[in-house]
Amino acid sequence: MPRIPAAQRRSDFIQAAVEVIATHGIDGATTRRIADQAEANLAMLHYCYDSKEDLFADVYEYVAGKYREVVEGSDPHTTVADAARQILHGVMQWYVDSPSFTAATVELVNWARRQHGDRGIAVFDQALDAVRGALRAAADPDHPVEPSTVDEIAYVVATLADGFAVNWLTYSDKAAAQQQMEIAQSVLASWLAVRLRHEAVTA
Template identity: 35%
Template sequence: MTVPHMPVAERRSRLLTAAFDVIARTGVSGATTRAIVDEAGMKLASFHYAFESREDLLAELVDVVVGGQEVVLELPSDPTADLETLLARGLVSYFDQVRADPLRERAMFELTQYAMRTPGMAGFAERQYARYRELAAASLREAAERTGCDWRDPVDELAADLVALTDGITLAWLADRDDRRALATIAFAARALAAEADRGGAVSPVQPSTSADIHPTPAEHHRAPSREAAR
């Protein structure tokens, strides 16, 4: 059913949400102008009241999705956890979000690839990963502060490592859906990152048994892009 007349800002928001939904299901190649307006329940002619072109919409979509990122690791509230445990639990929480919404993660990778391949849009991918590193640095600073540790290397360098690790965990799991392997990588990542800090006291090793913290996920679904959404 076609939506009634609406303000341009609302029309743009609806088209952006529709584009993300289509990309999540079919990839950027399937996100034609026709597919987007059909998803939004709009007439084709109404598209150009909101955007000059499909490329204009996709460029804004990248910015909206990146602008919606608020955190890389959601660290648990546990004052007794050491650094390695805190990082491992934060990574498991991140992985839970990936498992809960794999289509969204696929769409994020699709948008990154599209931005890198499209003339004039390389800067969008650069901003995307600059934002990820900024959020990762914030997570690492919080983890160190909460456990009384100090990072030996500049936190911005470690943040780049953390982003690379989360990307690798996500992409590998999307390819094989192997929870056990992903959890083993999470345990390795937590150990490797924690080893870069000066800590007081011993650190309890984190075992791949963190799989007990992960529960079966319902059928694949996706969320629309939001400036309040976390990765």
């Protein structure tokens, strides 16, 4: 059997940890369960990671990285409003396509806030920063959007996405989720129309 590189093994353990956390919660995410999920022996996990804390640190980085990937997947050659709608849709679709990721993220952020608050805040801050960056990139250079407006849009996108995530986790109804995605998009579009019109008038 070919030797699996340590970097690949670490990636396997991160993915396995997400699945185990989603199923068993933080307290149930033992190293043995994570190793079993990764189809590896416990010694290999301890070879790759000195402690579960070290593994979880990489899981947090993975979660933050996934948000960046989804957000940065929006079309940069568009308007601020369109970028916001693309980002919201992309995040909600990712939640639907990856229920384990959604459940694990909620568990990780809540646990981090209880144990060491800065790490939980960092995941959320990094996601918001990615949204702000994508919105700024989409702005017309001749008509820049005020930083305070960018902050507001990022907050509204995050709020709608997070509310959707909780509903999706609670009911796990894909048909209903698709309808709720459309509602959330409509709410965002209506709010954006008013907010950006107000900025144009006061500019």
